[in-house]
Each structure stands twice: as structure tokens, then as C-alpha cells.
Amino acid sequence: MELESLIRKNILNLIPYSCARSEFNGEASVYLDANENPYNRPYNRYPDPLQRSLKEKIAKLKKIQPCQIMIGNGSDEPIDLVFRIFCEPQQNNVVSIDPTYGMYQVAANINHIEYKKVLLDENYQLNAERLLNATDKYTKVIFLCSPNNPSGNLLNKLEIMKVISFFQGIVVIDEAYIDFSNHASWLVNLDKYPNLIVLQTFSKAWGMASARCGLAFASKKIINFFNKIKYPYNINFFTQNFISKCLNKENKKNEWVKMILSQRQLLTKTLQTLNNIVEKVYHSDTNFLLVKVKNATNTYNELIQKGIIVRNRNSISLCNNCLRITVGTENENRKLIEALKKSNEKKSFIYR
Structure with missing residues (x-):
């Protein structure tokens, strides 16, 4: 796969905006290059457009190279x-x-790109063959969310590998909830699959x-295109500093995850006892539960x-009468259960 063949021609040939802070990278005693107010330091200065210091921290945390990271506004x-780099409006899908x-x-609709959906099976699992059969010569990108939202489950690893291996385009795996799973991130495969984001x-x-x-x-090549078209100062000074400080508290993050997983297990068991309301609690690899009830609304x-x-x-596909419940604190979860128990008892009385 040649990456250049997937890039929109206008993006490939684009001359990116060059800001003052990207032209000079280093330390100086006098900055007179960016038309900044010389007062109210340090807030008067534009932030690092490439977030170099923060990327160094993230790279160590994730065990990858800084050049493989793009930091976005969410x-x-x-x-x-991804749509702007790879997809030609009204042509690709x-x-x-x-x-x-x-x-x-x-995002597809905003960028005027056709969006094709392939239904998961009854267990919210992916069939690689069906997904690949939905692609055509105009398909540039496949999006996979794993662990998936709203179903909460990890997609089958072997099926994802088939998709990445056989699809001659970009595969995006969204791992927003990966920290709540006991499976490894796809980050370890970045060097193996040049089409993976x-x-x-x-x-x-x-x-x-x-x-x-x-x-x-992603690969350094792909990240370079992200940097080429993103807005120059997309991550502000306050966010860069705040995130950097918080990354020093990985133990605290791990403690939160441990408490959430413990509460998820307890919440699952308790919900399964509310037979007059709850029909099924689906397996979760996230910080939420998808729960099928008798009347969701x-x-x-x-x-x-x-x-x-x-x-x-x-109203979502395959989620008829389903509620998505975020795992909260012990106190929040208790309030939820107490409310549902009262409703469950009321329905038990009615049914008798």
C-alpha cells in the first residue's frame, strides 16, 4: 500500500500554514516574531503548535515514538x-x-462523504468478510470502535486483523475505552500495519x-499529514500544562480504573436480579453497561x-429497549439500584 495514493490530491500538494512557533523551535531571550503582547507572561505567548514536550511524555507512557502521535481537541x-486527508467529497466513501x-x-455528513453501515451480529460482533464486502474502489477508510460504544464489548481480534490485512485503505480503531479492558491496545501493531490509525x-x-x-x-507519514492540515494552535497552553501534570499521576488513574471495574462487576450482578425490569446485562469491556429492559423509555x-x-x-440498531448506564461512584450506583429496586417491586406487585 502506497500512502500517497490514498491522500486527496489537494492535501498532498497543500502548502501548510507556517506559524511563528513552528518556524523557530528552541529557546531565546527575546521573542519578536509572533506579534504577541510582551506583557502578561506566560499567557501572552502562543503555545507549542506541535506539543513537543507533552508528546515526549505520552510517548514514554504508550511506549511509542513522539513522531507517531497527533494530539487533538478531543x-x-x-x-x-481523517475525512479531510483521505476522502474526496461526493466521491469517496x-x-x-x-x-x-x-x-x-x-463527521462523514459534514464532509459530504457517503457513510456505509454494516450491522454487527446478535452478540455485537464483527464479521470481517461482510465488512470487506461492503467496500468498493471508492472506499478510503474503515472505522472500528473497540471496545465498542454503545455495546461495550471488544470486537474479535482475528476479525479486526483480517480487515486491516485485506483492506487497501486506512483502518481507524477507536480505543476510547481500552483502559477498562484486560486486552492489549492495538498500539503494539502500529509498525506492523502502515494503514492503521x-x-x-x-x-x-x-x-x-x-x-x-x-x-x-499512526505511522510518522500519516501523522505528518495530520500536522499538515490541523489548525496551528489546536491545543492551548492551559490544556498542555494540565495534561502534562496529570500524566505524573498514572497510579491515581489506575486506582480509579480498579474502582470502576469493581463497581461494574457489582452493578452487573445486582441488575441481573431485577427480573421484572431487566432482561439482559451485556458483557462490558468499558466503564458502562448496555442493559436490555422491558420498557426502556x-x-x-x-x-x-x-x-x-x-x-x-x-432507537439505535440492535439496541431495542436498551439503556446505557455509566458506572459511577459507589454512592451513585447505590442510588440507581435503589430507584430500580423500587420500580422492580412495584412491577412485581402489579404482575401478581
Whole structure:
């Protein structure tokens, strides 16, 4: 696979914007190159457009090279950039699984790219052959979310390998929830598969959703194209510093993950006892549970009345009468269970 053949011609030939902070990389005593206000230091200075210091930290954490990292404003930025780099509007298409994270389709629609859906099986698993059969000569990208949202499960590794190996285009694996799984990240395969892009985030396990910091990992060649078309100062000074400080607290992150996994197990067992409401709790490799109930909309509205908000996924493919429940603190989970138990007892009385 020649990467250049997949890149949009206008992107391939694009001369990127050159900002002051990208032209000079180093330390100086006097900065008179960027038309900055000389007062109110350090906030008067533009941030590093390539986030070099932060990438060094992330590279050590992830055991890869800094040149294999693109830092985005949430994962949504690199998702959008994938379309801008590889897909010609009204000409190319992308293929993805269904159900999955809805932003892939939104980004496709914004960029005027056809979005093809391939339904997962009844266990929310991927069939590589069916997915590949949905591609054609105009398909540039395949999006896979694993662990998947809203189903919560990891996609079969062998099926993903078939997709990456046989598809002559870009494969994006979104690993927003990988920290809650006991399986290895696809990052270890970056050097093996030049067409692979892995997405991760600091929003979930690291508890930094408000910082809006997502990560794209790929070959140096692909990352160079991300850097070529992204906005120059896409990650501000405050976010870079905040993320950098938080990365020193990996033990704290691991402690949070451990507590969430413990609560996930307890929540699963308890929900399975509420037979008058709950029909099935699906296996989860994430920090949430997909739960099939007898009437999702009624249960959702009853919980709202008690000040408890979950996500109603009733209208999503293969998720009829399903609620997506995030694993909260022990106290939050207790309040949820107490509310559902009262509803369960009420329905038990009615059914008798």
C-alpha cells in the first residue's frame, strides 16, 4: 500500500500554514516574531503548535515514538481530519459497523462523504468478510470502535486483523475505552500495519473529559499529514500544562480504573436480579453497561423523575429497549439500584 495514493490530491500538494512557533523551535531571550503582547507572561505567548514536550511524555507512557502521535481537541478532531486527508467529497466513501459511536457518521455528513453501515451480529460482533464486502474502489477508510460504544464489548481480534490485512485503505480503531479492558491496545501493531490509525483519549480512564484532549497514533507519514492540515494552535497552553501534570499521576488513574471495574462487576450482578425490569446485562469491556429492559423509555423517564440520568439507546440498531448506564461512584450506583429496586417491586406487585 502506497500512502500517497490514498491522500486527496489537494492535501498532498497543500502548502501548510507556517506559524511563528513552528518556524523557530528552541529557546531565546527575546521573542519578536509572533506579534504577541510582551506583557502578561506566560499567557501572552502562543503555545507549542506541535506539543513537543507533552508528546515526549505520552510517548514514554504508550511506549511509542513522539513522531507517531497527533494530539487533538478531543478525539473528534482527528476523526474529522481523517475525512479531510483521505476522502474526496461526493466521491469517496467510508465503511463502519452498526451500532457504533455516532460521531463517525456526523463527521462523514459534514464532509459530504457517503457513510456505509454494516450491522454487527446478535452478540455485537464483527464479521470481517461482510465488512470487506461492503467496500468498493471508492472506499478510503474503515472505522472500528473497540471496545465498542454503545455495546461495550471488544470486537474479535482475528476479525479486526483480517480487515486491516485485506483492506487497501486506512483502518481507524477507536480505543476510547481500552483502559477498562484486560486486552492489549492495538498500539503494539502500529509498525506492523502502515494503514492503521489508533484513537485514544484522556476523557475516560484519566477523568479529563473537560480538557478535551484526544490522541491519534499512526505511522510518522500519516501523522505528518495530520500536522499538515490541523489548525496551528489546536491545543492551548492551559490544556498542555494540565495534561502534562496529570500524566505524573498514572497510579491515581489506575486506582480509579480498579474502582470502576469493581463497581461494574457489582452493578452487573445486582441488575441481573431485577427480573421484572431487566432482561439482559451485556458483557462490558468499558466503564458502562448496555442493559436490555422491558420498557426502556418508561424506565428512562422514571429515573429522570428521581434525578438519575442514563442514556436511552432504544432507537439505535440492535439496541431495542436498551439503556446505557455509566458506572459511577459507589454512592451513585447505590442510588440507581435503589430507584430500580423500587420500580422492580412495584412491577412485581402489579404482575401478581
